[in-house]
Amino acid sequence: MAPSDPQKLLQYGLHLGHKKQKVHPKSRKFIHSIEKGVSIIDLFKTAELLDIAKDFIKKLGTENKVVLFVATKKVGRDTVTALCKEQNVFYMTNKWVGGLLTNYPEISKNIERMNQMREEQATEAWNKLIKHERVALEKKLNRIASIYDGVSQLKALPDALCILDIKKESNAVIEAERIGIPVVAVVDTNVDPDVVDYPIPANDDAVLSIKFLMEELIGSYVDGRKQGEKEVAKAAAKVAKVAAAAAKVPLVTPAS
Structure with a gap:
């Protein structure tokens, strides 16, 4: 998997955070600067953490684990729904159902x-x-x-959640933490990134940014799933080959 390119992230507007007065103190570690009153996210840190999240999600796919993608905010729900349907991935985009976890x-x-x-x-x-x-x-x-x-x-319960906006989906985050389900999440500069396991500092308010991030994350999961299926098929073929070879070995009759 090629490392994420900060320059490419810039093209999709991932660097645009919230206004200075809305910045959460714990998100400052991901902020490069303040330009015209708007927080600018350090895309080198975004690229690093995005790759870590993608590796984690791909591993889950390889192990045939279930990831539930959650994105109920209006600006992102249609995009995420379409991507998840296309790839046959679990999603919740209308509203979070309290108690689901x-x-x-x-x-x-x-x-x-x-x-x-x-x-x-x-x-x-x-x-x-x-x-x-x-x-x-x-x-x-x-x-x-x-x-x-x-x-x-x-x-059954999902093995992980992938959340677009943890402020909007705060109840999902709380439920996941309560029962020990890991959370991958896009975290803008207005939230505490430390409440999730795999934070990705990025703009979660623009369609272009959302689409790019979700394509990357869902794509990694699907790639992992395909890799896992190939490994299972390969192992099954190996077992079948050994069984076929064993069937051809003639039985040895003990000497009288």
């Missing part, structure tokens, strides 16, 4: 109900219902799906 057994019932309703709809069982009953069920399904669609196939 700390009360997963209960929250997962909503996901199961959504999947059950979809199955009923697909088998045309709903067509036997009175029109107003069917319309009511469709509205209910659409409402549930708008929240849980990105986790419809989630069977």
Whole structure:
């Protein structure tokens, strides 16, 4: 994996932080300077920490671990949703559901109900219902799906979260910390970067910056997943080869 280029990060506007008066004291270590009242992020530090985060996420993909991408802020939700759908990655972009991590057994019932309703709809069982009953069920399904669609196939707690804005997703960060789930996050200059495991200091308010960062992170995860699949296939082929060779060895009859 090639190291991130600070010059490229500059082109995508990752250096633009918040106004001086909104800067969090603990984010100052990532600030290069203040220009016209706006904090300018040190992109050499961004590049270093982005690469660390990408390596971590790629490793999770290689190990077939689950990463849940969380981005409910309006400026980023459509971009993240599209990227995650394209790569078949878990996401939550409408709103964070309180208790998703700390009360997963209960929250997962909503996901199961959504999947059950979809199955009923697909088998045309709903067509036997009175029109107003069917319309009511469709509205209910659409409402549930708008929240849980990105986790419809989630069977257990995720192994890590990747968050766009930890101020917006503060509840997700708190839940993850409470049960020991590591967090990768884009941290702008208005938040405490120390509350997450893998902070990436960068602009989290511009579509261009968000799209670049999420493409990098999701891409690393998918690359890791593909690498893991190849390793599993290679190991399976090796086992099959050994088994085939063993099957060809003639049995030796003991001498009488």
